[in-house]
Amino acid sequence: xxxxxxxxxxxxxxxxxxxxxxxxxxxxxxxxxxxxxxxxxxxxxxxxxxxxxxxxxxxxxxxxxxxxxxxxxxxxxxxxxxxxxxxxxxxxxxxxxxxxxxxxxxxxxxxxxxxxxxxxxxxxxxxxxxxxxxxxxxxxxxxxxxxxxxxxxxxxxxxxxxxxxxxxxxxxxxxxxxxxxxxxxxxxxxxxxxxxxxxxxxxxxxxxxxxxxxx
Amino acid sequence: xxxxxxxxxxxxxxxxxxxxxxxxxxxxxxxxxxxxxxxxxxxxxxxxxxxxxxxxxxxxxxxxxxxxxxxxxxxxxxxxxxxxxxxxxxxxxxxxxxxxxxxxxxxxxxxxxxxxxxxxxxxxxxxxxxxxxxxxxxxxxxxxxxxxxxxxxxxxxxxxxxxxxxxxxxxxxxxxxxxxxxxxxxxxxxxxxxxxxxxxxxxxxxxxxxxxxxx
Amino acid sequence: xxxxxxxxxxxxxxxxxxxxxxxxxxxxxxxxxxxxxxxxxxxxxxxxxxxxxxxxxxxxxxxxxxxxxxxxxxxxxxxxxxxxxxxxxxxxxxxxxxxxxxxxxxxxxxxxxxxxxxxxxxxxxxxxxxxxxxxxxxxxxxxxxxxxxxxxxxxxxxxxxxxxxxxxxxxxxxxxxxxxxxxxxxxxxxxxxxxxxxxxxxxxxxxxxxxxxxx
Amino acid sequence: xxxxxxxxxxxxxxxxxxxxxxxxxxxxxxxxxxxxxxxxxxxxxxxxxxxxxxxxxxxxxxxxxxxxxxxxxxxxxxxxxxxxxxxxxxxxxxxxxxxxxxxxxxxxxxxxxxxxxxxxxxxxxxxxxxxxxxxxxxxxxxxxxxxxxxxxxxxxxxxxxxxxxxxxxxxxxxxxxxxxxxxxxxxxxxxxxxxxxxxxxxxxxxxxxxxxxxx
DNA sequence: AATGAATGAGCTTTCATTCAT
DNA sequence: GATGAATGAAAGCTCATTCAT
Numbered sequence: 001x002x003x004x005x006x007x008x009x010x011x012x013x014x015x016x017x018x019x020x021x022x023x024x025x026x027x028x029x030x031x032x033x034x035x036x037x038x039x040x041x042x043x044x045x046x047x048x049x050x051x052x053x054x055x056x057x058x059x060x061x062x063x064x065x066x067x068x069x070x071x072x073x074x075x076x077x078x079x080x081x082x083x084x085x086x087x088x089x090x091x092x093x094x095x096x097x098x099x100x101x102x103x104x105x106x107x108x109x110x111x112x113x114x115x116x117x118x119x120x121x122x123x124x125x126x127x128x129x130x131x132x133x134x135x136x137x138x139x140x141x142x143x144x145x146x147x148x149x150x151x152x153x154x155x156x157x158x159x160x161x162x163x164x165x166x167x168x169x170x171x172x173x174x175x176x177x178x179x180x181x182x183x184x185x186x187x188x189x190x191x192x193x194x195x196x197x198x199x200x201x202x203x204x205x206x207x208x209x210x211x212x213x214x215x
Numbered sequence: 216x217x218x219x220x221x222x223x224x225x226x227x228x229x230x231x232x233x234x235x236x237x238x239x240x241x242x243x244x245x246x247x248x249x250x251x252x253x254x255x256x257x258x259x260x261x262x263x264x265x266x267x268x269x270x271x272x273x274x275x276x277x278x279x280x281x282x283x284x285x286x287x288x289x290x291x292x293x294x295x296x297x298x299x300x301x302x303x304x305x306x307x308x309x310x311x312x313x314x315x316x317x318x319x320x321x322x323x324x325x326x327x328x329x330x331x332x333x334x335x336x337x338x339x340x341x342x343x344x345x346x347x348x349x350x351x352x353x354x355x356x357x358x359x360x361x362x363x364x365x366x367x368x369x370x371x372x373x374x375x376x377x378x379x380x381x382x383x384x385x386x387x388x389x390x391x392x393x394x395x396x397x398x399x400x401x402x403x404x405x406x407x408x409x410x411x412x413x414x415x416x417x418x419x420x421x422x423x424x425x426x427x428x429x430x
Numbered sequence: 431x432x433x434x435x436x437x438x439x440x441x442x443x444x445x446x447x448x449x450x451x452x453x454x455x456x457x458x459x460x461x462x463x464x465x466x467x468x469x470x471x472x473x474x475x476x477x478x479x480x481x482x483x484x485x486x487x488x489x490x491x492x493x494x495x496x497x498x499x500x501x502x503x504x505x506x507x508x509x510x511x512x513x514x515x516x517x518x519x520x521x522x523x524x525x526x527x528x529x530x531x532x533x534x535x536x537x538x539x540x541x542x543x544x545x546x547x548x549x550x551x552x553x554x555x556x557x558x559x560x561x562x563x564x565x566x567x568x569x570x571x572x573x574x575x576x577x578x579x580x581x582x583x584x585x586x587x588x589x590x591x592x593x594x595x596x597x598x599x600x601x602x603x604x605x606x607x608x609x610x611x612x613x614x615x616x617x618x619x620x621x622x623x624x625x626x627x628x629x630x631x632x633x634x635x636x637x638x639x640x641x642x643x644x645x
Numbered sequence: 646x647x648x649x650x651x652x653x654x655x656x657x658x659x660x661x662x663x664x665x666x667x668x669x670x671x672x673x674x675x676x677x678x679x680x681x682x683x684x685x686x687x688x689x690x691x692x693x694x695x696x697x698x699x700x701x702x703x704x705x706x707x708x709x710x711x712x713x714x715x716x717x718x719x720x721x722x723x724x725x726x727x728x729x730x731x732x733x734x735x736x737x738x739x740x741x742x743x744x745x746x747x748x749x750x751x752x753x754x755x756x757x758x759x760x761x762x763x764x765x766x767x768x769x770x771x772x773x774x775x776x777x778x779x780x781x782x783x784x785x786x787x788x789x790x791x792x793x794x795x796x797x798x799x800x801x802x803x804x805x806x807x808x809x810x811x812x813x814x815x816x817x818x819x820x821x822x823x824x825x826x827x828x829x830x831x832x833x834x835x836x837x838x839x840x841x842x843x844x845x846x847x848x849x850x851x852x853x854x855x856x857x858x859x860x
Numbered sequence: 861a862a863t864g865a866a867t868g869a870g871c872t873t874t875c876a877t878t879c880a881t
Numbered sequence: 882g883a884t885g886a887a888t889g890a891a892a893g894c895t896c897a898t899t900c901a902t
Contacts (some may be wrong), residue, residue: 013861016861038251038252038254039338041896041897042897051862053863053865053898054862054863054865054900055861055862055864058861058862062897063897118333119333119335119337122334158413159409159413160409163406164413166396167382167385170385174385177333178381181348185377194374198373198374198378203417225886226885226886227886228885228886231886256870257872257873258871258872268872268873268889268890269874269888269889270888272872272873272874273887278873443882446882466683467683468681468683469683469768471876472875472876472877476885481883481884482883483876483877483884483885484879484885484886487876487878488883492876493877548764549765549767552681553681553684563825563826589839589842590839590842590843593836593839593840593843594843596819596823596826597843604811604815610778615807624805631804632848633847655865658864658865687893688893696867698867698868699866699869699894700865700867701894702893702894702895703866708894
């Protein structure tokens with residue numbers, strides 16, 4: 001992380017800094033998600049976090065900083081919460097499907113924050129936007145690597161792995177972005193099942209299909 | 216369109232109203248797309264449109280009205296510009312693919328505005344948000360009907376047509392939403408080609424594949 | 431009337447000027463009375479008068495002009511409508527009481543406009559305020575002269591005719607100013623009767639009382 | 646006082662709230678009195694009060710709130726300052742006359758604010774206007790009770806105590822409302838004396854007159 | 861380290877006034 | 882003479898940021 005991406009603080013105790021920032025960012029994510037970035041005031045954030053307005057400015061340089069760390073935290077959650085959910089599994093196809101389920105589940109948990117990421121990233125200054133975009137690319141990498149693994153083992157075959165990866169990502173994000181369209185028609189489980197049928201099944205090889213049917 | 220969705224104007228000449236609104240909305244779309252809704256001032260809009268600040272309020276009730284008409288205009292463009300581009304074609308598969316190309320092309324033309332639609336719809340009051348969402352559903356219907364046609368003629372077969380429709384839509388939108396990831400790797404044409412391979416080819420029946428290969 | 435009190439017009443036909451001004455002032459009085467001077471827009475006045483906004487500025491220099499003429503018209507109505515209602519009567523006491531009834535009746539008719547005169551006179555520039563105040567003094571003169579007549583003929587006797595005159599005026603104005611307090615307790619007739627008992631009876635001489643009782 | 650009449654503040658310290666509000670209301674009364682409510686800007690008020698514009702909005706919800714509290718303060722002053730000035734006196738007639746003097750004196754002190762009350766009450770929303778009107782009725786009660794006392798003790802006799810009460814009130818208010826007419830002819834003392842002669846003397850009984858002449 | 865009252869630039873919106881037709 | 886679309890200065894109000902305590 002480049003220096004320019006650092007968020008400055010006027011406080012020295014490292015632990016305190018971490019704790020306070022978490023406290024404030026959590027409050028911010030909640031409010032940004034509901035009301036948007038511009039629609040949320042620093043006063044509201046401090047109140048929600050249970051601290052004074054002035055304190056916020058001892059841990060963040062300005063309001064943009066809060067947004068940046070809020071988005072970063074969302075992306076970090078993706079990156080940290082998904083891998084453990086397929087790490088124990090052995091078979092690549094199982095791992096891929098588990099990852100899809102895990103991604104959708106995290107998106108479900110962070111529904112509002114996911115929408116926030118779509119809405120607000122553009123509000124960041126360029127260098128920070130790039131940082132966030134790179135974090136997303138790292139998350140995408142998860143699917144890409146699992147797909148590569150499946151292809152390498154002759155289980156899948158796809159014309160364009162790069163784009164297929166994005167379809168996995170978009171499919172997961174859509175669960176949050178298009179809540180209004182999906183709620184009532186699908187629950188999370190059936191949505192993930194359908195995802196498997198659209199994004200994995202069609203690209204299975206004979207071997208792949210053989211294993212897939214045993215799941 | 217319900218009355219409550221109407222945007223009032225203090226001017227009587229119908230033609231003038233239409234012209235002025237177009238002029239102002241065009242300026243607004245440009246600025247909203249770049250700077251976001253909240254980040255754009257009415258002063259900036261009026262300046263960009265080449266009119267006075269006060270004039271804006273003779274054609275729009277408030278700033279929200281401008282956003283609403285801006286989004287409506289984007290959605291209307293989708294709805295009006297896509298169908299003509301496959302209307303002349305006879306074969307369902309050809310029509311479907313042409314529609315995908317058309318949608319991606321419109322998205323390409325309205326790149327910034329498409330991103331705007333994702334970012335700003337949540338800023339609308341409920342009844343207007345619903346209006347915009349319904350407009351999106353009508354646009355989705357385009358793909359859905361074409362897919363149904365293909366299935367009815369035994370050319371395609373998919374486990375979940377509803378979700379597959381959304382994959383078409385998301386794929387098209389992604390061209391705008393993920394510009395930063397795709398530009399440099401794809402041009403519009405190759406993107407559309409790859410889309411055909413991911414979203415159509417895997418779901419072709421034998422008959423469908425036979426025809427597809429002749430395209 | 432001093433030149434500085436003149437209201438300028440860009441139109442030459444004298445009759446037209448008078449007609450248009452009346453038309454616009456009538457609309458203004460109606461609106462000013464209901465919404466106050468500052469709460470009324472020139473656009474509303476022109477609409478109420480059934481003319482274009484621009485036309486107003488061909489007959490009035492600015493919005494203040496309209497207020498001035500509106501107030502002037504109210505005061506003029508007082509001045510012109512009251513005297514005829516006691517002119518035919520011969521006895522001074524009868525004339526005085528008839529004048530009180532007439533004043534209260536005009537106030538009743540112009541309730542809102544009377545309140546307007548109290549609220550808005552201070553909004554005028556000094557020279558115009560003075561003009562209006564002089565018009566009010568002329569109206570007060572009506573009571574003063576009638577009282578003087580009664581005193582001269584030995585019908586009344588009061589310690590301070592100047593202030594008693596003002597009590598007559600205030601009593602009449604109060605019917606409009608304190609509507610909220612009086613409506614429900616008095617109707618116009620009983621109010622006037624009570625006025626006679628408070629403002630005339632106590633100041634009658636023996637002769638005066640003798641005649642008064644015959645009324 | 647109903648909740649709906651409360652004026653909200655974003656500040657918690659009770660003492661500070663009271664002090665700031667007084668500070669701002671005092672400035673507002675001064676300006677409103679001179680320039681009217683609509684003719685006074687919040688910027689002017691804040692400048693006159695020696696605080697920033699934003700601060701005003703931490704102690705008042707909007708400009709209307711300032712007007713309401715300003716008027717309320719004027720009415721409260723009436724209610725609190727008059728009674729102590731006759732409380733020590735024993736004789737009802739003396740008390741009545743002292744009250745008249747006190748009322749006129751308070752009106753004199755609050756000349757501009759009294760005019761403001763006449764001009765601006767109509768600018769208030771209905772529930773607040775009613776609150777102010779009720780406060781005025783409570784003030785009127787002062788005269789009414791004193792008059793009743795005089796009548797009960799056989800000192801006075803009047804045809805309509807309700808209206809006579811209003812004549813006392815109007816007479817007092819007139820000192821402010823008609824400054825332009827009275828200044829030069831009366832000073833406060835002679836005005837009050839004349840008031841006694843017009844509003845008390847004529848309604849004295851024999852007993853009343855006997856005592857009155859000893860004053 | 862923490863508070864929260866105070867600031868003031870900048871926003872949306874209104875409306876008296878003008879002027880081309 | 883009459884129109885009404887157009888103007889833009891100025892208003893009310895918000896809120897990111899500061900700073901004395």
